[in-house]
Amino acid sequence: MIDAARSIFIVVFILAVSACDPDSDQTVATSGNSVPAAPVVSAELVSMVSPIESLSDVEAVSVSGAPGSYTFSVTVSSPDTGCDHYADWWEVLSESGDLLYRRVLLHSHVDEQPFTSTCGPEDARRDETVIARSHMNLASYGGVAMRGSLIDGFNSVILTTGF
Template identity: 55%
Template sequence: MRHLPIYLFCVLIQVTACANNDNSVTETDATTKAEVGNVSVTGDENNYTFSVEIKSPDQGCNQYADWWEVISEEGTLLYRRILAHSHVNEQPFTRSGGPVNIAKDQIVYIRAHMNNKGYGNVVFKGSVSTGFSQETLEITFASELETTEPLPNGCAF
């Protein structure tokens, strides 16, 4: 093993100590919640297909993104795409769904849900006519939708 000069050794120790001086490691939304990473839309008014990219900390059926959904600004469920299995080795992943019956200028949120952690707060907001951009939405917004059909009926793998 190569020996380092004592001042360099102390600098390395200091950096390590500073790096760990953050009041402990805690779980954040980025590591425990599903996030929407991108949204694209095709189709015609009142008959759109959404392609939604999701990044999620899937670990198998015990923890996985189990759906993404389109909701109105008022919190009404407009469409839900059920995800039937985990995507442990496919991150991020994109899944399409529709038809979504909205007008081209209707503002909507697209958000993702984890089976064991609930909604993430990184969503996309916008309309088909103006496009979609990343936003932050309170995870409690329209949280009653967690029990609204359609709901997953199991996890394949």
């Protein structure tokens, strides 16, 4: 019984430590999947946005590629302290809340602030308005997001609670 408990502890410990591996980001394609229904994003754009200390913010979004094969580069600023508190993903959603793409981050970026990572290829229309937001492993969503399209560019927004 003690050997089984020790083995389980060792496996759990190894999994927890490996989740903090700085080379272990994952990209998860989600075409056709959606997140639970969400309220519509606030139409009010924010010109002067001050970050909330415990939340991550999307600072910039750039898009490259061709129709049907766009790559999103998202710059995130987060109050990472290590494996105990870090930005664990960012995602691109439609205005109605459909998840278009999620970039899973399996480690903190304590010494890389802000950091930029990419996802794609993604099939988005040039005129489709999308939202890029980030998530903290303990604090959830919040902070500053970016809303825009490939044609019009992206602007900072504060999302409604629960989006």
